[in-house]
Amino acid sequence: MALATPARPAAPAQTGPPRHRTTGSAKRARWDMKYSPYLYIAPFFIVFGIFGLYPMVKTAWMSLHDWDLIGEHTFIGFDNYVELMKDDYFWNALVNTLGIFVVATVPQLILALFLANLLNRTRLRGKTFFRMAIFVPNITSVAAVAIVFGMLFQRDFGVVNWLLSFAGVDAIDWDAQRWSSWTAIAFMVDWRWTGYNALILLAGMQAIPRDLYEAAALDGANHWRQFWRITLPMLTPTFVFVVLLSTIGGLQLFTEPLLFGNGNMRGGTQREFQTLAMYMYEKGINSLNTAGYGAAIAWALFVLIGIIAAINLAVVRRTVK
Amino acid sequence: MSVSGRGSKLVALAAVTALVLGVTACGSDDGDSGTTAGGKPDKLVLETFSEFGYDELVKQYEKDTGIKVELRKTAQLNEYRPKIVRSLATGKGIADVVALEEGILNEFKTNPANWADLTPLVKDHSTEYLPWKWELGKAGDGRLIGLPTDVGSLAVCYRTDLFKEAGLPVERDAVTALWPDWPAFIETGKKYRDKTGKGLLDSVTTASSAITMQIGGDIFYDAENNIVADKSASVKQAWDISLQMVDANITAKTATWSPEWSAGFKQGTFAATFCPSWMLGIVQDNSGPENKGKWDVAGVPGGSGNWGGSWLAVPERGKHKAEAAKLAEYLTSATSQVAAFKLKGPLPTNLEALKNPDFQSYTNPYFSDAPTGKIFGGSVEGIKPVHLGPKHQAVKEQAMEPALRAYENGEANAKAAWDQFIKDAATQGAF
Numbered sequence: 001m002a003l004a005t006p007a008r009p010a011a012p013a014q015t016g017p018p019r020h021r022t023t024g025s026a027k028r029a030r031w032d033m034k035y036s037p038y039l040y041i042a043p044f045f046i047v048f049g050i051f052g053l054y055p056m057v058k059t060a061w062m063s064l065h066d067w068d069l070i071g072e073h074t075f076i077g078f079d080n081y082v083e084l085m086k087d088d089y090f091w092n093a094l095v096n097t098l099g100i101f102v103v104a105t106v107p108q109l110i111l112a113l114f115l116a117n118l119l120n121r122t123r124l125r126g127k128t129f130f131r132m133a134i135f136v137p138n139i140t141s142v143a144a145v146a147i148v149f150g151m152l153f154q155r156d157f158g159v160v161n162w163l164l165s166f167a168g169v170d171a172i173d174w175d176a177q178r179w180s181s182w183t184a185i186a187f188m189v190d191w192r193w194t195g196y197n198a199l200i201l202l203a204g205m206q207a208i209p210r211d212l213y214e215a216a217a218l219d220g221a222n223h224w225r226q227f228w229r230i231t232l233p234m235l236t237p238t239f240v241f242v243v244l245l246s247t248i249g250g251l252q253l254f255t256e257p258l259l260f261g262n263g264n265m266r267g268g269t270q271r272e273f274q275t276l277a278m279y280m281y282e283k284g285i286n287s288l289n290t291a292g293y294g295a296a297i298a299w300a301l302f303v304l305i306g307i308i309a310a311i312n313l314a315v316v317r318r319t320v321k
Numbered sequence: 322m323s324v325s326g327r328g329s330k331l332v333a334l335a336a337v338t339a340l341v342l343g344v345t346a347c348g349s350d351d352g353d354s355g356t357t358a359g360g361k362p363d364k365l366v367l368e369t370f371s372e373f374g375y376d377e378l379v380k381q382y383e384k385d386t387g388i389k390v391e392l393r394k395t396a397q398l399n400e401y402r403p404k405i406v407r408s409l410a411t412g413k414g415i416a417d418v419v420a421l422e423e424g425i426l427n428e429f430k431t432n433p434a435n436w437a438d439l440t441p442l443v444k445d446h447s448t449e450y451l452p453w454k455w456e457l458g459k460a461g462d463g464r465l466i467g468l469p470t471d472v473g474s475l476a477v478c479y480r481t482d483l484f485k486e487a488g489l490p491v492e493r494d495a496v497t498a499l500w501p502d503w504p505a506f507i508e509t510g511k512k513y514r515d516k517t518g519k520g521l522l523d524s525v526t527t528a529s530s531a532i533t534m535q536i537g538g539d540i541f542y543d544a545e546n547n548i549v550a551d552k553s554a555s556v557k558q559a560w561d562i563s564l565q566m567v568d569a570n571i572t573a574k575t576a577t578w579s580p581e582w583s584a585g586f587k588q589g590t591f592a593a594t595f596c597p598s599w600m601l602g603i604v605q606d607n608s609g610p611e612n613k614g615k616w617d618v619a620g621v622p623g624g625s626g627n628w629g630g631s632w633l634a635v636p637e638r639g640k641h642k643a644e645a646a647k648l649a650e651y652l653t654s655a656t657s658q659v660a661a662f663k664l665k666g667p668l669p670t671n672l673e674a675l676k677n678p679d680f681q682s683y684t685n686p687y688f689s690d691a692p693t694g695k696i697f698g699g700s701v702e703g704i705k706p707v708h709l710g711p712k713h714q715a716v717k718e719q720a721m722e723p724a725l726r727a728y729e730n731g732e733a734n735a736k737a738a739w740d741q742f743i744k745d746a747a748t749q750g751a752f
Contacts (some may be wrong), residue, residue: 069410269723
């Protein structure tokens, strides 16, 4: 910006009004130096304030009330949280969320590691193409993915059951049991996120100095040994970062299980795959008069993610040392 | 310097606050439809779910009055309800006229202040509709919040081609004669299973919906709106018959509104479903033009019944309440109700419409020219009003039906399913 140029030193001959003008522009310049940085960072804070901070504060306030979305609000203190601790369905949703997270994330990260290692080979042809290709699922709309996978995992006309029928397996009603619904949802999550994680891991792998591998090769270590002894240990910080990202995403899982369950907030007739986010929506939005309770679930979810992130951080600190 | 340092922070904060206010001020202008001279709105928004058959009527209204009408549709009631809730709670995107179904009407009645009193806005129509239907449009504080659109009535939609393959009669009176009562219906289902290996009925929950409404009385709530799901006679009876259907294996286990269910109409996964009049449009849409003439309409086991039906209401926060009420009045008039029936099947509640020869002689070409005007119209007089509590729909969809489906899928035994139902009914039904 032009204003940021420092004021020209005043010529000694000049006195009176011109001098006055110089101090004016110097003042402006100083003002500019002091305050414009706030203006530059303002957009983030404004957007965060409106869409991040305000909803959080409002949600906290709501969670202390018996809050009817289109009716009255009564202050009840921490009753919602006390109730929540005794609520079977809350704990059920928590188990589902963590369960789906484990079922989805473990194979996902192993596969991502494998893919990244493959793409890291120096002699691979069409490297850029493959790197782009594995990222494409990630930019596909979640709803589209969920709808398509929902059809693949249909009971009567689904492709998966059709393929399984060749192996002599009877038609599986995917959304009727815990294990099958979790598997189907894990497939959707993995399809979208494996490539994304593979790219991050690949970036981590490329930061490992080449000469380590060359030295290892000279010592007679094969590819497999190099992978275990060099790649994996050097990759740990990246790996923990990927785990952290997956955790945050996994705990907020919503669209995939919702659309898999045909748009019903229950997530299966016996809540087999209702996640915390879905339970929050059920209580907070779906049944009008329990919005305060829904807000309490939102805060419980927030605290939970905080705890898990803290554990992750502790692990990173230890491994990086 | 420390003082001026703090001062500068304050200035920065003030600048940021001003920016925020500027942004939100921009945001609060949500583009309401403008008003032309004389106070007439340019546009009215009409919010409906499923199929009301208003497409042609709305065009006619635009021509007659010069007011544009935006007709919004949402396929399923369980997606529609949250939209209405959101607009009522925030005042944003609120429609001028809103359709309310009987299952959710009472929930909205518990906060009547959200809805405009229509009595001063429209002419007195109190004697023109089925009396019970008219009365249900009133809130507890006496204000009129809804004008009656349709009732469901109840029939059975069945596939003539599949019935023929199974060696069952095809002609509609003969089909009605197959099942004078529910045990006879179950027997027919067993025969169908023996011959074809398939389920006769789509799912156990269409049956439970039909049976609870047919028996009537207090369903999930008593007259004082206490939850009585565990003691209610109609619930118990519907529950028992539903369980017998599952035990006899006569259903195709396709959960209503699921993709399996929608596809099942085309694929012939099942051969029959319970059809309130408004369901005809849905059966037709799901089955597609290639199955035209394969469906027909027969009577329901155990006589008659009613399932569904709606009202048109005007939100209190709407900008053009007087004009919106006029639109609702137009859409619920005798001629409009007959036109909507012909287009998509919602059954008239206006007494004059029910007597209209055009309505009475109407045959539906998609359903093998079934005289749907006569079949459904004839049953309207016999419909007994049923008391539905504030959260009827939530208890039905989130407590009773999941429990029945869990039993249907073999995930829960009879006792576990019942316990699950009663537990959920208590939480879902609280208001």
